[in-house]
Amino acid sequence: MKKLLPDTFTWLLVAAVILASLLPISGEPAAWFGIATNVAIALLFFLHGARLSTDVVIAGFLHWRLQLFILVTTFAVFPLLGLGLGLFSPWLIEQPIYLGLLFLCVLPSTVQSSIAFTSIAGGNVPAAICAASTSNILGIFLTPALVALLFSAGGHVGMSFDMVWKIMLQLFLPFVAGQVLQPFIGKWVRSKKSLLTPFDRGSILMVVYLAFSEAVTEGIWHRVALEDLALLILVDSLLLAVVLVITSVGGKLLGFNREDRITAVFCGSKKSLASGVPMASVIFAGQSIGAIVLPLMLFHQIQLMVCAWLARVYADRQKSAETAPAPV
Numbered sequence: 001m002k003k004l005l006p007d008t009f010t011w012l013l014v015a016a017v018i019l020a021s022l023l024p025i026s027g028e029p030a031a032w033f034g035i036a037t038n039v040a041i042a043l044l045f046f047l048h049g050a051r052l053s054t055d056v057v058i059a060g061f062l063h064w065r066l067q068l069f070i071l072v073t074t075f076a077v078f079p080l081l082g083l084g085l086g087l088f089s090p091w092l093i094e095q096p097i098y099l100g101l102l103f104l105c106v107l108p109s110t111v112q113s114s115i116a117f118t119s120i121a122g123g124n125v126p127a128a129i130c131a132a133s134t135s136n137i138l139g140i141f142l143t144p145a146l147v148a149l150l151f152s153a154g155g156h157v158g159m160s161f162d163m164v165w166k167i168m169l170q171l172f173l174p175f176v177a178g179q180v181l182q183p184f185i186g187k188w189v190r191s192k193k194s195l196l197t198p199f200d201r202g203s204i205l206m207v208v209y210l211a212f213s214e215a216v217t218e219g220i221w222h223r224v225a226l227e228d229l230a231l232l233i234l235v236d237s238l239l240l241a242v243v244l245v246i247t248s249v250g251g252k253l254l255g256f257n258r259e260d261r262i263t264a265v266f267c268g269s270k271k272s273l274a275s276g277v278p279m280a281s282v283i284f285a286g287q288s289i290g291a292i293v294l295p296l297m298l299f300h301q302i303q304l305m306v307c308a309w310l311a312r313v314y315a316d317r318q319k320s321a322e323t324a325p326a327p328v
Contacts, residue, residue: 010301016205017297020212021221030213037210040203041278042174047199048111048136049178050189063127066260070109070131073247073268075142078105079150081239096223096291097232099151101239103280104296106146108139110270110303117307121314123262131267136275140172143275147283207277208293215290224291229298236299240306243269262314266307273300 025033082105089098111132118128212220247268251261276296280289 010304012201012205013208013297013300016209017212020209021216024213024216025210026213026217030210033206033210037203037206037281040199040206041281043199044174044203044274044278045140045172046174046178047189049175049180050182050185051178053182053186053190063124063130063260065254066124066127066256066264067131067134069250069254069256070247070264070268071135071138073243073250073264074109074135075106075138075146077246078243078271079146081105081242083150085235085239093231093235094223094228097228097295100292100295101232101235102150103147103292104236104271104276104299105239106143106150107271107276107279107296108143109135109267110272110274111136113304113307114267114270117266117311118263120311121262121266122259122318123266123314124259125263127260128263128267131263132270135267136272137175139272139275139279140175143279144283204274204277207281208297211277211281211289211293218290220290224294232295233298233302236295236302237306240269240299240303244306244310258318266311269307270303271296271299273297 079102082102085093085098085101089095093101109132114132115125115128119125244265247265248261251264256264273296277293280292280296284292
C-alpha cells in the first residue's frame, strides 16, 4: 500500500502549486527569479551530460532492435495517441488541457525511474540505461520538432529561430559541455547522487512555482474546474494503460526475451518530468505554461505508482519461478 502513496517529491510539487496559488510571484521579483530558474535549468542539463557514461551508451546501442522499439513508442506511438485525443477537444477536454496532454506525449522517457523499475523487475538494466539516456538526448531535438509539427498544424505554436536558439543555449550546449567533461567529472557526479538529487528536484520546483505563479495571475483556477482535474487523471491513466499494453504485447511479437520485454515496458511507457518542465519553460517562453505542465505532473505520479506495483509483480513472478520445484 505504501508503494501507491505519493512520494516526497510529489508532495513538494503540490506544495509549490499551493504556494504559487496563495503567494504568486510577479513583477521584477518574478523576472529575477526567472533568470535564476534559467541558470538552474542549464546546470540541470549539464549534470545530465556529465552523468552519462559514453561506454554504457555504446554498449546499449548494440541491441538496436530493442532501442528502436522504445524510441518508436516514445516519439511516434505516444504522439499518435495524443493526436487521437484531439477528437475529444474541445467538447470534452478543454483546449489548454489538451495542449498539455499533447505536449506530454512528445516528451522523452525518464532516466532514473525507468532504470530503477527495470532493475527491480529483473530486466535488462544496461539496455535500460542506454534507452533512457538516448531518449533524453534525442528529446532535446525531437520534442521541440514534434511540438512545432503537431502544434503548428493546429495553429497553436510554431518553430522559430529564437526557439531553436534558446533550446541550443539553455539545454543542448550545457548537455554537450557535461559530456565533454564527463571523462573528468562523471565518476564524481555519479558518486554524489545524494547531494545532486536535491538540486535536480529543486530546479524543477523552481520552474513549477514560476509557471503556476504566472498561471494563477492569469486565472488558471477559474478555468480549470475539479471535474476537469478528475477527467485529466482518468485520461492520463488510460493513456498509460494503453502504452503499457502496447509495449508488453509488442515486445512479445518482436520475440524479445523476458528481460528485454521488461525494459521495453518501463522505458517505453514513461514521460520525463525532469526534462518536460524545463523544456516547456523554453519552448513556450512568454506564455502561461501552468496548464501545459499540469497533465505531465499528474502523469508523473500515476506512472510512478503503477510502475512501482508492476515492477514488484514482475519480481515476484520471477522469484516464484526460481523457487518452484523442478518437474519430475
